[in-house]
Amino acid sequence: MDIKELFASKAELLGKSVTLSGWVRNHRKQKKMGFLDFFDGTAFDLLQLIYDAEGGDPAMLGALSELKIGSCAEITGTVVENVNNGSVEILLSSLRVLGDCAEDYPLQPKRHSLEFLRENAYLRPRTRLFQAVFRVRSVASMAIHEYFQDRGYVYVHTPLLTANDAEGAGNTFTVTTFDPAEGKKCDYAEDFFGRHASLAVTGQLEAETFALAFSKVYTFGPTFRAENSNTRTHAAEFWMIEPEVAFVDLHGLMDIEEDFLKSILSKILEKCNSELEFLEKYNNLPLRERMRALIDSNIVRISFHDAITILKEADAEENFAFKPEYDEDLAREHEKYLTEKKFNSPVFVYDWPKEFKAFYMYQNDDGKTVAAVDLLVPNAGELMGGSQRETRYDRLVGRMNELGISPDSMYWYCNLRKYGGCTHSGFGMGFERLLIYATGMENIRDVIPYHRTPGACDF
DSSP states (O other): OOHHHHHHTHHHHTTOEEEEEEEEEEEEEOSSEEEEEEEOSSOSSOEEEEEETTTSOHHHHHHHHHOOTTOEEEEEEEEEEOTTTSSEEEEEEEEEEEEOOOTTOSOOSSOOOHHHHHHTTTTGGGSHHHHHHHHHHHHHHHHHHHHHHHTTOEEOOOOSEESOOTTSSOOOOEEOOOOGGGOOOOOGGGSTTSSOEEEOSOSHHHHHHHHHHHSEEEEEEEEEOOOOOOSTTOOSEEEEEEEEEETOOHHHHHHHHHHHHHHHHHHHHHHOHHHHHHHHHHHTOOHHHHHHHHHHSOOEEEEHHHHHHHHHHHHHHHOOSSOOOTTSOOOHHHHHHIIIIISSSOEEEEEEEGGGSOTTBOBOTTSSEEEEEEEEETTTEEEEEEEEBOOOHHHHHHHHHHTTOOTGGGHHHHHTTTSSOOOEEEEEEEHHHHHHHHHOOOOGGGSSSSOOBTTBOOO
């Protein structure tokens, strides 16, 4: 059996002998008794093993004397009550080492720095911290699929290799079969795809084609951006959740975003209480409290213009480092003021100046703004970004030309506006940003198994 099964059936197993396999996290030897912290990854809580250091089986005591931290072992023993925490522990009767561990095992029983653990990322899943983080990641991932599947969305696997840069930013990784060591100039017409290709920065455009066939779709997978940024929230490879929904306008999209976020956080709270309790202590943050507050909140909705007006009125008292202006983007301090002081709740900011946003967003009648929305969350900043999509062929092509994006190279996307197009909307959320918020970890490198950042492509 595994440890999760043991904890689930502890009342029925008291006094019975069980056999389990796992790893030794700690071994505390005393004169008369010994204690081992044991885990197999199926449960977050540790299982304590105890043994009689004086009158135990000689063969077992011999094995224990040579047992090293990090070793893999099969143990057999009697299930007894742990009077300290109301759970159970195992009174050892035998132990067999399945995999010995070298003396230079990096994860000794002490608190290691996050940087040290990143350098040993192939071992950090064995630590309590990352057992908590990656269990939350797993639960959140499943909750996302359940949310959309339960509501009739079709899951679309959008391509990771693409010939378009949907964001128009140019921060893409080129994919080629040319060998740079040969020193030849790349002629992409002779390359594998017969044109320039890159790793995808988003699956949105392809998801839109499916939304205009299935009505409700989503894509959830890795995306890639070649931004030479070493901030705590940027990575070259990260996961995106991107639903696209037909017959939904901007305000209907906000309804979906709000329901989605609250549902995912509710599932994390339901499934990960022990992990969150540990992470709260580790990061000294009220994670569960702030998630419950978000779930219970009525998310405020204001236009970008109104948000700037509020910030201008507050500037005399707040003295913002970046002065709020109607033709300037929001700064982090502005987001913090709106969510944590003015409204004390999450805030949807919609109808943004078109200069800040991508070409595919619906152009409002004022000629200055687009039907875009960002969700700002207390203690997190921007968590989601979405828009109603431009459905008018001439408007879309005109905006692409303004931004130097070739309509001919994306004819298929433009043609959606001619072949039975309709009002449709979608949003994107960086999965790791959600995890930073839910776990309290400050760095994206610590919520993804193996981070890909400038200068880092290990493991």
